[in-house]
Structure formats: structure tokens, C-alpha cells
Amino acid sequence: MQSLRRASPKSSELTKSRKEGPGTFYPFAFTDIMGIEKDTNKGARVEDIKLAMSGHIKDGYNFNPVSKISEDDHKYNKTPTLNDQVHVLVCVVSATTSNILSAESVAKMREVRLAARDMGIPQLVILTKIDEACPEVNADIKNVYRSKYLKEKIDDLNVALGIPLNCIFPVKSYHSEIDTDDDIDTLILSALRQIIYSGEDFVNNL
Missing domain, CATH: 3.40.50 (Rossmann fold)
Incomplete structure (x- = not known):
């Protein structure tokens, strides 16, 4: 499960679409994550994808195929806003x-x-x-x-x-x-x- 561009092997990446002026962007962004694999210990974990959709995972988190993100992880967002959600x-x-x-x-x-x-x-x-x-x-x-x-x-x-x-x-x-x-x-x-x-x-x- 990936976005339209090439995915990073492990981490989530945020792509904004730039307008003509410097520092200005169109009001949408693509977040790209590693793909889903058939094996249990490969690819992004379903639990992490669910957390990402609800805004609990910050951009740049390195997905771990073996274990889901911990709430103590510095990339875990405990209070997501609408802007953080998918x-x-x-x-x-x-x-x-x-x-x-x-x-x-x-x-x-x-x-x-x-x-x-x-x-x-x-x-x-x-x-x-x-x-x-x-x-x-x-x-x-x-x-x-x-x-x-x-x-x-x-x-x-x-x-x-x-x-x-x-x-x-x-x-x-x-x-x-x-x-x-x-x-x-x-x-x-x-x-x-x-x-x-x-x-x-x-x-x-x-």
C-alpha cells in the first residue's frame, strides 16, 4: 500500500505540492508508507497503519515489521488534530x-x-x-x-x-x-x- 511516488523502504514520508511562490503550498499533502507484505514479519504492520490514519504517527517514523509503535516513541503523537489525520x-x-x-x-x-x-x-x-x-x-x-x-x-x-x-x-x-x-x-x-x-x-x- 503506497502512494503514487516511490516509497521509502521503511519510513513514512510527507510530500507537499508547491505553488509558484516560494514557501507556499497547495492545501494537500501525500504521506507515503512502506508497503504491505504477505508475511507476518514483513511490511508495514496493520496496527501501525491504523494509528497513522488516526494521526498518531508523526512523519519520518521508521515502521517496524516486527512490532508496532510504542506510545513512548518520540514519533508517537498522543494528541492528533484533524490536520494530523488521514x-x-x-x-x-x-x-x-x-x-x-x-x-x-x-x-x-x-x-x-x-x-x-x-x-x-x-x-x-x-x-x-x-x-x-x-x-x-x-x-x-x-x-x-x-x-x-x-x-x-x-x-x-x-x-x-x-x-x-x-x-x-x-x-x-x-x-x-x-x-x-x-x-x-x-x-x-x-x-x-x-x-x-x-x-x-x-x-x-x-
Whole structure:
């Protein structure tokens, strides 16, 4: 479970989006954590993810796959505010591996999702590397919504995680491109727009 950018191996990282002026930022930030792994002693612990969602873990905490954060840890936030809390949960899954998600990984992801639901936090899924997973899309990104393979992957995620179909967004990440591409940007911005709208709805409903 990660954000759209590359994750740190262990720690949570906060990314703010800078405006044109120095020292000014758009009113949203991405917090990136290490991924969920199928093994018990690997990846971020579900208990820590729940604490992070409720604002109890400060930025820069090194997640320990073996034990959850202690309340005595200097990175533990005992009195989180609304600004410390997660306003929308985004689960990032690679289209190249979504068909081999283990039962353990799915169970962890569902537990996190249900905890977010109980907190009122909206949840979305970003399906990445769609061009690597589907030759049809690799040939032309406009085929993203015509691809039977991607539709099957999205349906699988819908069933496995319980995320509504309209909350699962396929995207192609930039990797070797020199120039920007409108079709790639359209998919990314569509997902980003829904993330921002969902976060705003969460805050406004409190």
C-alpha cells in the first residue's frame, strides 16, 4: 500500500505540492508508507497503519515489521488534530502483480480498508503499470478502457478488497518518457482529482 511516488523502504514520508511562490503550498499533502507484505514479519504492520490514519504517527517514523509503535516513541503523537489525520486512503496496486496478491496481503488490505471505513475515511485504489501489464494499452494508452485484461484486474480488486469500481483508477506512470503526454496526464489527473475531492468531502463532513 503506497502512494503514487516511490516509497521509502521503511519510513513514512510527507510530500507537499508547491505553488509558484516560494514557501507556499497547495492545501494537500501525500504521506507515503512502506508497503504491505504477505508475511507476518514483513511490511508495514496493520496496527501501525491504523494509528497513522488516526494521526498518531508523526512523519519520518521508521515502521517496524516486527512490532508496532510504542506510545513512548518520540514519533508517537498522543494528541492528533484533524490536520494530523488521514483524509483519504489510497491503495496502490501494480497491474503486473494484482493477479498474484496473496490471501494474506488481501486480508491485511481489507482490514486496513475496514478500519478506514469505520473512521469515515474514503478509500480509493490506483492500478499502476497498466502499460506493462497489457500489450494493447502499451501500444496505445487510449485503449485503457477497452482492455478486457484491465477490466478483469479491476473487477478482481473490486471483489477482493470491496472497493467500488468507480473508486479504482488505472494509471500509467512516467518512467522513460522525456516529454509529458496528455493521455498519460489525463489518467493521473483524473485519479488525483478524485483523491482531492474525496479528502475534501471527508473534512467537510466532520
